[in-house]
Amino acid sequence: MPELPEVETTRRTLAPRIEGANIEAVRLGKPLRWPLGCDAERLVGRTVGALERRGKYLWMPLGDGGLLIHLGMSGSLGFHDGAAPPGGPHDHFDLVTSRGTMRLHDPRRFGAVVWSPSRDEGPAARLLAGLGLEPFDAAFDGAHLHRALRGRRMAIKQALLAGDVVVGAGNIYACEALFDAGIDPRLPAGRLSRPRCERLAASLRATLAGALGMGGTTLRDFRDAHGMSGTFQQQARVYGREGEPCGACGTRVRRVVQGQRSTFFCPRCQRR
DNA sequence: CTGGGCTCCTGTCAGC
DNA sequence: TGCTGACAGGAGCCCA
Structure with missing residues (x-):
């Protein structure tokens, strides 16, 4: 998610x-997407540094090395002050610290916690290589989008999900950003004009920033570290709204499948 | 190099 | 009520 x-x-x-x-x-609970990659004992005694995010990955520095964490589809990280309650069947990684316990809850186990000698080498470097620009990076704009999408025949929705041009959008926000920009998600990415790329870059940033301001989206199990739900789902204008009237024009929202993922869009507001 | 499809796993819900 | 199939927020990997 x-x-x-x-x-x-x-x-x-x-x-x-x-x-x-x-x-x-x-x-450690059940296996996650990838093995931890080191003896768990190797983490004991280390001090947690400043958490960083790259795309949908979190990097937790731990002295000479650190953990690369991904939440997959159903993961969330909780934090319990003092003694944590016993782990449930979907709690697969606990980091017990002097301040409390960080717990990864992940029913589907597509998430991962991987040891790496640094962010720039080893497993972390391999997983982060090839990621596109951060959407809030000053270098990410319409010009970048236009240049990076040139020649791409893949549908724009799938190009946004691919993450090699710009990171951060998943199925919900790719749909929402394309609605905001008035672009048909099925349009071949390389066919987007420069002005439409400008519009899409702005829409993507606005959509992600808006959702961030609401603590994200909670469809079923996302919670922040305090256990709080996000509220963006109430704001979604097309995602999950197949058959409902578009808030802008009243046309029924459509659902199509692209790359085995559902895409929601307004056939009137979003043009080719 | 690009793009499409498959896969990992568990839970939930609609429909019969 | 019980079973079955579709679908769910991701993305690495393999193959054409």
């Missing part, structure tokens, strides 16, 4: 509670 707003919300709520904490123990 977690797209950029949810991951950033997690980072912001978790950081003040865990940064500077000393790791006292690690508890």
